[in-house]
Amino acid sequence: MSRYRRTRGRAALLVRLLSAAVVLAVCATIAAPSAIGDPGGEFTGIDGGAYAAQWNAAVDGPQPYNGITADLAVPITMDDGTVLKGDIIHPAIDGRVADGRRPVILQMQGYGKLPMLVAQAVLYSADSLGIKQPLADWVASLNLPGVGLDGVFEILQQVNSGAMEAAVQDWALAEAGYTLIQVDLRGTGTSGGQWQLFGDREKQDIAEVIDWITRQPWSDGNVGAMGLSFTAIAALEATDLMPPGLKAIFAYVGSTDMFTDIAGSGGGFGSAFLIPWLLGVNTLKMIPDVTSLIVGKFDPDQQLQWFKDRLADPFTLLSAVINGYTALTPEQLTAETRNLVDPNSGFRRGLKTDVSKVRVPTFMVDAWYDLFGTTAVSTFNAIPLPEDQKKLIMGDGYHIGAGVGGFGSPGMPPRLDVLQRAWFDHWLRGIDNGIDKYSPLTVKQQGGGWTTVPDFPRTEATYRRLYLDDIPSGTSPHARYDGGLSETARQSGVRDLTVAPGLLSICSRGTARITGGATAVIDACTKDSRIWESEGLTFTTNPVTEPTIVSGPINVHLNVVHDASDGYWVATVNDVAPDGTSREISGGQLVASLNQIDDSISTKSANGDYTEPRYFLDLDKRVLTEPGVPVTLDIAMTPIEAVLQPGHRLRINVYASNFPKGLPPSLVLAATELKPEHLRLDPAAPSWVNMPLTRSIP
Numbered sequence: 001m002s003r004y005r006r007t008r009g010r011a012a013l014l015v016r017l018l019s020a021a022v023v024l025a026v027c028a029t030i031a032a033p034s035a036i037g038d039p040g041g042e043f044t045g046i047d048g049g050a051y052a053a054q055w056n057a058a059v060d061g062p063q064p065y066n067g068i069t070a071d072l073a074v075p076i077t078m079d080d081g082t083v084l085k086g087d088i089i090h091p092a093i094d095g096r097v098a099d100g101r102r103p104v105i106l107q108m109q110g111y112g113k114l115p116m117l118v119a120q121a122v123l124y125s126a127d128s129l130g131i132k133q134p135l136a137d138w139v140a141s142l143n144l145p146g147v148g149l150d151g152v153f154e155i156l157q158q159v160n161s162g163a164m165e166a167a168v169q170d171w172a173l174a175e176a177g178y179t180l181i182q183v184d185l186r187g188t189g190t191s192g193g194q195w196q197l198f199g200d201r202e203k204q205d206i207a208e209v210i211d212w213i214t215r216q217p218w219s220d221g222n223v224g225a226m227g228l229s230f231t232a233i234a235a236l237e238a239t240d241l242m243p244p245g246l247k248a249i250f251a252y253v254g255s256t257d258m259f260t261d262i263a264g265s266g267g268g269f270g271s272a273f274l275i276p277w278l279l280g281v282n283t284l285k286m287i288p289d290v291t292s293l294i295v296g297k298f299d300p301d302q303q304l305q306w307f308k309d310r311l312a313d314p315f316t317l318l319s320a321v322i323n324g325y326t327a328l329t330p331e332q333l334t335a336e337t338r339n340l341v342d343p344n345s346g347f348r349r350g351l352k353t354d355v356s357k358v359r360v361p362t363f364m365v366d367a368w369y370d371l372f373g374t375t376a377v378s379t380f381n382a383i384p385l386p387e388d389q390k391k392l393i394m395g396d397g398y399h400i401g402a403g404v405g406g407f408g409s410p411g412m413p414p415r416l417d418v419l420q421r422a423w424f425d426h427w428l429r430g431i432d433n434g435i436d437k438y439s440p441l442t443v444k445q446q447g448g449g450w451t452t453v454p455d456f457p458r459t460e461a462t463y464r465r466l467y468l469d470d471i472p473s474g475t476s477p478h479a480r481y482d483g484g485l486s487e488t489a490r491q492s493g494v495r496d497l498t499v500a501p502g503l504l505s506i507c508s509r510g511t512a513r514i515t516g517g518a519t520a521v522i523d524a525c526t527k528d529s530r531i532w533e534s535e536g537l538t539f540t541t542n543p544v545t546e547p548t549i550v551s552g553p554i555n556v557h558l559n560v561v562h563d564a565s566d567g568y569w570v571a572t573v574n575d576v577a578p579d580g581t582s583r584e585i586s587g588g589q590l591v592a593s594l595n596q597i598d599d600s601i602s603t604k605s606a607n608g609d610y611t612e613p614r615y616f617l618d619l620d621k622r623v624l625t626e627p628g629v630p631v632t633l634d635i636a637m638t639p640i641e642a643v644l645q646p647g648h649r650l651r652i653n654v655y656a657s658n659f660p661k662g663l664p665p666s667l668v669l670a671a672t673e674l675k676p677e678h679l680r681l682d683p684a685a686p687s688w689v690n691m692p693l694t695r696s697i698p
Contacts, residue, residue: 043387043439046450048414051434055414055422058433063175065091065098068124072117073190073292075302076183078208083302085190085289086183086209087113089120090218091174101220103247103428104179104213107169107227108206108234112189112284113182114291116168123164124171136160140405150527151512151520154397157405162415166252166365167228170417178424179218183209185234187313188281190289192306194313195281198237198258199350206234207241214245222428224248226420229371229399230281233258239358248427249362250420253402255372256353256379262371262514263351264340264617266635267591268568268662271321272514273371278318286310324665330619332667341619355382361389361427361436365416367402368394368446368585369513374638377456378553378612380441387440391423394641396444398517403444412450413442445549446585446642447575453641457552461692463605466541468652468679468687470495473540475576475649478530483681485539485652487696491683496561500676501657502535505570509584510661529574529582529653537654537679540576541697548644552692553603553612554586554637556652559685561678562631565624566671567592570658571635573689574651575644582651588637589662590615593622593671595633609690610634624671630680650697652689654679 044051071088078084091098109116126132140160143153165172174180186205187195196202206225214221223245225235232254238246255261262270289306292298320336327333339345362383366376373394380392393413397403408415414422422435439452469491471484481497484490505511507525512518520526556571573586596616603612613634625631644650656677664672681687 042437043452044434044437046413046439046442046452047411048438051437052414054433055418055435058176058425059172059415059418059421063172064177065093065175067092067095068171068174069095069097072295073289073297075299076209076212078186078205082186082193083191083305084183084186084205084209085113085292086181087117087291089171089174089180091177091179101218102177102179103222103224103424104181104219105169105173105224105226105424106210106213106238107182107231108185108209108225108238109182110185110188110230110234110281112287113184114189114287115284116182117291119168120171123168127172133160148523149521150523154403154405155400155517155520158401158403161401161404161407162417162419163252163401163404165417166226166250166420169226173421173424176421178428181213187309187316188285189287190291190306192302192309194309195285195316197317197347197350198233199346202350203237203240206238207243210238210243210245221245222247224250224424224428226250226252227254228252229254236353236358236362239360240354242357242359246360248360248424249358250423251362252365252416253367253370253372253399254364255375256355257375258351258372259348259617260614261374265374265662266589266615267594267617267668268570268589268658268664269324270514270661271325271663272511272660273516275321278316278321282315282318286314326666328667328670330667338619341617343616343618355379356384358383359385361385361423363391363419363423365393365402365404366395367397367399368638368640369396369398369509370402371399371513371516377639381456388436390440391438392441394441394443396446398512398520400517400520443641446640447645447648448643453551456639456641457692458549458694461549461551461694463607463609463611463690463692464696465607465609465688466650466652466691466697467491468539468681468689470497470681475540475580476533476538476582476651479533479536479538481537483537483539485541485650485689489683489686491681491686493683495681496678497537497681498676498678499535499537499654499656501568501674503657503659504532504535505655505658506660507531508661510572510587510658514661527581527583529572529584530580532655533582533653535655538651539654540651541649543578543647543649544644544695544697545646546695547646548697549694550585550640550642550644550650550692551694553639554692555610555613555690556588556635556637557609557690558633558635558654558687559630559680559682560592560633561628561680562592562625562672563627563675563677564671564673565627566668567625567677568656568658568664568668568672569633569635569677570655570662571637572653572655573637573640574653575642576649576651578647585642586637586640587661588635589658590633590635591664591668592631592633593624593668594618595631596621596623597634605690607690611690611692612636612639630682630685632685650691
């Protein structure tokens, strides 16, 4: 029997669960390419090879249980007395909790488990009625080519890829024999305490929850952590204290380095995401525990303490962000704000997961232009596990879906819910299903198709300098300046090129990235940079004559001059098609006064140039520039895997602003005076990009 043709034996339970979820929601409101195998045969290709049929059958075939039962609003007390709340979903047979002990799948929730309960109930009900899959297939098939809204349909094409099921902790996992539990993080949702934003106390809470799970009569002691975005970060955080019960992780668009990924990339804070996100979490955490009232578990004393905790910290971190954008001097920064700009503060340390402690099998899914795509591959490389215990899929997409459209189709990776189930079946239940043989690193090449990558960067990619010069390429008459880009230094004299801050960066792929993919529906901005390029300096190569792969992190080295005591520089790498379309494939930004590089964590290529400069981003190390005096900047770009097709060109764009993707704090903006900035092309001190290429560019 297919999972999409369930029996009607659980209809009454479904009605009760869905009705309760709707009531709770109302209350809350009021308050492709062929598979490429590993040459040595050790790992499968992108489609899972012969193992895929077994993985699909496990999800789509008959399940050992025919229903679920819910135990909602369960209090879990931490060692300091703070009470966290959890919802538990058990497998059931004919409406009765199944006997025995089972593995448990945990999701630590930051947005409140109430919205998740609603989403789970709707998904489960649609599945039980037999309409979920046909509806998902129909939505994914929608397409109106030529109307300029391809981005909309690319997002919709992900609906039947198993992404929703992998994200929301699908109750079908309970029918497969797993106990599912959602727990609100401290200070969020219905849990007590104050929200810490990934700090040490939060990590300890997660470890204590896992320990609590292993001691329950329905648990066999094996716990898997999973999540999407916020909850995926929490799943990776679960490794910090290495709780013995944690046995596997499935993290969908998560991060182990929030500051580098988004919070303070190059000193240009991702305010367009951070402010709405903080407002959202702080709003959702104010919804009282109506679930406990409905299920008869309301504890007045507990709810009073919850209310006191919320009053003590109603707007977590928002005051620090506001202070950062109102203070015009370092002296005006509050102690809380200084924690944001002090790399040694507990807050900054908490934004980073110690990857060396990831000792349990980990499956990650991310995308080159995801909010957290900058560090995904470096995280994969740094996890100290053999490749049969760590996997990464990198799509060419955004936070919404990560570009997984078509998963489950012939020649494509399996659906995400299929991969997730196979991962947990193997590592939590000991089923020898071959998921450990799945390709360790599966990527969608920008400009190409899905493929496996044995190493990242590819061993066949050689870092080469491509020099910026003032020889017109003839390819960007729309830009503020049209220059050349070549492996040979061709600049013959000193020349300053001026670029000024502007707002056309709103129409860019960086904006789509910082908004989670929301603006990706505008093809004229996300698939073509020519509108933004009218404010920038462009430097373009000759066309390539053979497919040329770019693989790895990239560094743009600029020689610049300011008219003020600081500057803000932005660079992008673009793939320019023969028809002139210029698509951004990588980007980076840097505040000039914060250009101090921490060599202990930075990387260089064999030629001695930086490939991935990492900055201290410490106000105490800030060095203002002297107007009129050149300064060199190394701008770290997002690591990528891309292929330039024959006839395509590589382009470097240089800008003086990046709103809303990046917005430096006001004290930096005040020092720049928003004055025009100058890129100096000087044969004695050239500007160049250190680019990992599999072939030279003519």
